[in-house]
Amino acid sequence: MLLCAGALLPTSLIAGELTQYQANYDILRKGKNHGEAVRELKKIADNTYQLTYHSNIEWMIFSDSREETSKFTFQNGKVTPHHYSMIRTGTGPDKDYKIDFDTQNKVVTSSSSEYPLECEWTDDFQDAISYQVQVREGLKKGETSFSFPLIDKKGNRRDYNFEVVGKEMIPLPIGNVDTIKVKRLYDNDKRQAIAWFAPEMDYMLVRMWKGEKGTEQFEVQMNSFTVTQPTAVTAAPTPVQQ
Structure with a gap:
């Protein structure tokens, strides 16, 4: 087991670009493993990236498999989503929908609606996973609070608010990691969500608790991480594994 996984990861990346990577996670409930998840970020064109998150959960008679994809541009430190899709199967109703953000005409469309969604446009829109990239960029700049407007498939706006609540060294399958602890702010105290980001791992999301x-509903812990782009140090991928 690595004593400090973050110290082994390169952080000198190409200026103005995002780290391309694949991260693997265990999904836990009350300390027991009930699934796995993979998060992957790829550059697909100039200033354009694709983030995917795929998870599989099995717990008693409950099962859930889902894949979310976000395509966005990244310029001057700002994430601008253009397309989001989500496919979910398992216990309960299946889901399959797409949302498009037309930045030129300033409209949002959904595969579940024949017409553009009735929502007031803002250039600050994020989709259901692109905001996580923007949080990382904010943490790099030393920001301590974040607020993002998201639009669901029906055109409803949901404001996601977060604040940094401290720093913490946490034990993970990859070793002990120094992190920044971020809490999501809800309108009431019924729900809780906390995320841990590792500065020495380019502020990657290494743990999440809901x-x-x-x-506890579930906990997600990183178990391996691989940089998938050339860096200023070496052109080879840099794996970090248990």
Whole structure:
């Protein structure tokens, strides 16, 4: 087991570009493993990236498999989403929908609606996973609070608000990691969500915890991480594994 995984990862990346990577996670409930998740970021064109998040969960008679994809541009430190899709299968109703952000005409469209969604446009829109990239960029600049407007498939606006609540060294399958602890702010105390980002790993999301009414729903812990782009140090991928 690595004593400090972050110290082994390169952080001198190409200026103005995002780190391309693949991160693997264990999904836990009450300390027991009930699934796995993979987060991957790729550059697909100039200033254009694709973020995917794929998870599989099995717990008693419950199952959930989902894949989310976000395509966005990244310029001057700002993430601008253009296309989001989500496919979910398992226990309960399946879901499959797409949302497009037309920045030129300033409209949002959904595969579940024949017409553009009735929502007031803002250049600050994020989709359901692109905001996570923007949080990382904010943390790099030393920001301590974040607020993002998201639009769901019906055109409803949901404001996601976060604040930095401290620093913490946490034990993970990859070793002990120094992190910045970020809490999501809800309108009430019934739900809780906390995320840990590792500065020495280019502010990667290394752990996430969600609960409701004080009871844990699930926890996600990074178990491996690979940089998938050339860096100023070496052109080879840099794996960090258990």
